[in-house]
Amino acid sequence: MAVALMSVTSVNQDVFATQNGMSLTATAEEAGNIITINGNTTSNITDVTIRVISPNGSNVVSVDQVTPDANGEFSTEFNVSNWKQDGMYKIKTNQGTSLLYSITLSVDVTSGMTAETSTEDSSMVSSQTSGELDMKMSDDSVGIEQGLAIEANAMEGSDTIEITGHTSKSNVDVTFTVTAPNGNLMSVDQTSPKSNGDFATDISVGGSLWSQDGTYTVTAQQGNDSMFIDSVEVDVADGLVVPEFGTIAAMILAVAIISIIAISSKSRLSIVPRY
DSSP: OHHHHHHHHHHHHHHHTOEESEEEEEEEOTTBSEEEEEEEESOTTSOEEEEEEOTTSSOEEEEEEEOOOTTSEEEEEEEOTTOOSOEEEEEEEESTTOGGGEEEEEEEEETTEEOOEEEEEEOOEEOOOHHHHHHHHHHHHHHOOOSEEEEEEOOTTOSEEEEEEEESOTTSOEEEEEEOTTSOEEEEEEEOOOTTSEEEEEEEOOSGGGOSOEEEEEEEESSSOGGGEEEEEEEEETTEEOOOOOHHHHHHHHHHHHHHHHHHHHHHHHTSOOO
16 A cells, blocks of 8 residues: 555656746758758647747748647748848747747848857746645736836937837737827837847837827737737827926926026126115
C-alpha cells in the first residue's frame, strides 16, 4: 500500500513538473531570400498561426498556418523577395489568445534580401501543482493593471501629433482612428505593441483634410472591450496643433504673469515723487 502511494505521488510530481509554452527560432543567410522559422510548442492540438508585419506596422505581408507534429515541433519558410519596405519585419506567432503561446521575433530585410539572422525566444514555463498555480494566478491578477491608455504629445505650431500608450495585451495590434470636429472619419492606422505593452505612432495634421479648425479626437483600441479603448482630444487651427495648457505651460504662464506684475509694481513705485 505504501509503495503504491509513493508511486502515485511520484507520478503526480512528474506530471506537474512538465513545461507549458512555446519556443521559436528565425534564421536567414546574409543577402538571402528565405527566412526559416522553427518552433516547438507543448500544445500540439491547435494549429500555429504565423503573421509577418511590415516595418511601418500597418501591413500584413504574409500569413501561414502550420500543424505541430506529435512532438510539438513545427516549421515554415517565407520568401522575402517581394517585401518592398526596408526595415525590421515582425514575425508574430501564436496559438489562440494566450500570452503563454505567443512570441514575436524581428528580421531585418533590405531590398528584398535578408540580413544574417539567428534570433530566438521562448515562453516556456514549468507547470506547478493546481493549488500553487491558482495562488500564483490570483497574486498576479492583483499586480497587473489591465486595459489600454494613451496620451498625446505635440508642440504648439507643430504639424505632427505623437501618440504614446500602454496596453496589457502586448500580442494584439492597436488600431487608431482620427475623427474630425464634424464627426467625419479622417484616418485609420495600426501598430503593434512592444513586448512590454508600450506603443507609439505619429499623426500628421497637415493637408487639406485638416483644414477644419476645432477639436480632433484620436481613439486607440484593441477589440470592443471598453477597457481597451481610450481617446484623446487635440485642438487644431490652420492645420497646426494648438495644445491645451499642460502643467509646464501653466507654470510658464504663472511665472510670466508674476514677472509682469512685479515689473509693473516697480515702474509705478519709480514715478512716485520722493521728498
